[in-house]
Amino acid sequence: MTTSTVILIIVAVVLVLAIAVIAGVVLNRRRRISLSEQDDSTAPTEPVKGGSYRADGGISLSSGGTTTAAPPEHPAGERTEVEGQPGVGDDAAVPRDTERRGIVDVELPDGGGTTTAEPPAPEKPSAPEAAEKPSAPEAPEKPEAPVEPEVPAQERVEPVPEPIPAEPEAVEEIEEIEPTAGRLERLRGRLSRSRSTFGQGLLGLLGAGDLDEDSWEEIEDTLLLADLGAATTTEITERLRTEIASRGVRTPEQARALLREVLVDALGPDMERAVRALPHGDPADGGKPAVVLVVGVNGTGKTTTTGKLARVLVADGRTVLLGAADTFRAAAVEQLATWGSRVGAEVVRGKEGADPASVAFEAVSRGSDTAVDAVLVDTAGRLHTKTGLMDELGKVKRVVEKKAQVDEVLLVLDATTGQNGLIQARVFSEVVDVTGIVLTKLDGTAKGGIVFQVQRELGVPVKLVGLGEGPDDLAPFQPEAFVDALLD
Numbered sequence: 001m002t003t004s005t006v007i008l009i010i011v012a013v014v015l016v017l018a019i020a021v022i023a024g025v026v027l028n029r030r031r032r033i034s035l036s037e038q039d040d041s042t043a044p045t046e047p048v049k050g051g052s053y054r055a056d057g058g059i060s061l062s063s064g065g066t067t068t069a070a071p072p073e074h075p076a077g078e079r080t081e082v083e084g085q086p087g088v089g090d091d092a093a094v095p096r097d098t099e100r101r102g103i104v105d106v107e108l109p110d111g112g113g114t115t116t117a118e119p120p121a122p123e124k125p126s127a128p129e130a131a132e133k134p135s136a137p138e139a140p141e142k143p144e145a146p147v148e149p150e151v152p153a154q155e156r157v158e159p160v161p162e163p164i165p166a167e168p169e170a171v172e173e174i175e176e177i178e179p180t181a182g183r184l185e186r187l188r189g190r191l192s193r194s195r196s197t198f199g200q201g202l203l204g205l206l207g208a209g210d211l212d213e214d215s216w217e218e219i220e221d222t223l224l225l226a227d228l229g230a231a232t233t234t235e236i237t238e239r240l241r242t243e244i245a246s247r248g249v250r251t252p253e254q255a256r257a258l259l260r261e262v263l264v265d266a267l268g269p270d271m272e273r274a275v276r277a278l279p280h281g282d283p284a285d286g287g288k289p290a291v292v293l294v295v296g297v298n299g300t301g302k303t304t305t306t307g308k309l310a311r312v313l314v315a316d317g318r319t320v321l322l323g324a325a326d327t328f329r330a331a332a333v334e335q336l337a338t339w340g341s342r343v344g345a346e347v348v349r350g351k352e353g354a355d356p357a358s359v360a361f362e363a364v365s366r367g368s369d370t371a372v373d374a375v376l377v378d379t380a381g382r383l384h385t386k387t388g389l390m391d392e393l394g395k396v397k398r399v400v401e402k403k404a405q406v407d408e409v410l411l412v413l414d415a416t417t418g419q420n421g422l423i424q425a426r427v428f429s430e431v432v433d434v435t436g437i438v439l440t441k442l443d444g445t446a447k448g449g450i451v452f453q454v455q456r457e458l459g460v461p462v463k464l465v466g467l468g469e470g471p472d473d474l475a476p477f478q479p480e481a482f483v484d485a486l487l488d
């Protein structure tokens with residue numbers, strides 16, 4: 001082989017190598033999406049921030065009778081992480097060592113129930129001195145004689161031995177209530193933890209420039225950490241990838257607008273979010289009050305939410321009656337009574353340990369008789385894994401339905417509990433048809449993404465969000481305003 005042949009071969013090899021390197025670089029560049037270059041001429045002119053949406057709407061209320069919303073579909077096929085999760089009754093093998101309430105076995109009244117909430121059955125009718133002491137401040141109580149329901153024959157609701165329509169609590173002056181309009185806007189600062197990790201995290205990644213595989217992985221991680229769940233995360237990431245490429249998104253502003261659009265879409269902006277707490281017709285003219293059941297596990301914020309919702313209704317000029325069907329925790333009844341007295345709402349309560357179904361029934365009866373606009377029934381916290389307690393909840397609803405239509409079943413979920421909230425939601429909705437979700441304590445978590453997951457999982461809209469412990473820290477859930485609060 002001559003020297004010139006060798007040189008030619010070397011040149012050819014070098015050329016081939018050079019071509020290969022150049023091709024590799026070009027291909028790699030193509031896979032990246034660059035947001036750093038401004039291309040004014042071709043860029044679509046997306047709104048820079050927030051769009052035209054204004055979060056000044058109030059909490060919207062509707063009547064259960066007039067809603068046209070189709071019953072939610074439960075997209076079971078799309079469920080994620082269901083493996084090994086408990087459902088109702090799955091605790092059969094769990095040692096039943098948890099305290100159980102006695103469930104009074106009440107017969108359901110006839111559908112046409114001739115009932116009156118008439119008479120506050122005196123608490124201790126047999127104690128002679130009791131007459132003189134209208135309400136002796138809880139002195140060290142004499143051992144309480146078992147309260148036998150004395151049946152004043154006529155007109156009494158058979159299954160309701162114990163609930164006592166409370167004397168309207170000494171109504172202090174009715175408090176001023178924050179307007180319900182623009183609450184999410186007012187409270188948006190409370191979402192700062194979710195905003196800084198989730199919203200700003202995403203914006204930082206999307207706006208940083210070249211989006212390679214590592215960037216997309218980081219985006220996925222951010223979504224997962226914010227509790228959006230695997231299915232929603234994949235869906236959002238895929239959509240962002242496709243749209244960024246197809247729309248020729250180039251600038252951080254365009255990326256932001258796209259992110260907003262994708263997140264809002266994932267929140268189902270068209271879901272019906274009005275709280276069905278308006279009466280059926282005019283209660284003063286034979287109409288029926290709306291009935292709202294508030295359910296959930298312990299400590300999620302049911303009583304607080306019931307109280308806050310009562311304020312929303314009162315602020316809207318409605319009359320409200322509260323049913324304290326949390327007969328398990330005496331403090332909860334007192335707590336609700338305080339909420340009631342602050343807005344001048346009557347509270348129907350039972351004695352500790354009373355059958356919650358009977359208290360709920362009595363509350364609804366009383367509400368009908370006194371022609372209030374809405375009866376809000378606070379139920380006891382219950383572990384979703386305890387069959388007996390879940391059965392009891394089902395019974396509460398069935399008993400109430402003997403008297404009136406239940407318009408809204410609000411499931412209160414604590415946003416800080418993450419995946420567990422989702423499991424609860426699933427089980428509760430098996431037992432009582434949950435019609436709306438209240439996500440509380442969003443002010444204390446960076447995991448605001450649970451909103452996406454819970455809606456997707458249940459097909460039930462988040463209607464309200466709790467953003468603090470203050471009496472008016474309850475806001476309507478508005479997807480656009482929520483996403484804006486995360487991204488701004």
Ligand SMILES: Nc1nc2c(ncn2[C@@H]2O[C@H](COP(=O)(O)OP(=O)(O)OP(=O)(O)O)[C@@H](O)[C@H]2O)c(=O)[nH]1
Nearest residue numbers: 298299300301302303304381440441466467468469
């Ligand atoms: N930060 C914050 N705290 C809340 C919110 N909602 C409720 N809380 C607090 O959560 C705690 C529990 O609230 P409750 O209303 O008593 O909960 P519950 O579900 O009725 O409790 P049980 O009757 O024991 O099941 C209270 O300290 C409330 O002030 C919220 O949106 N944000």
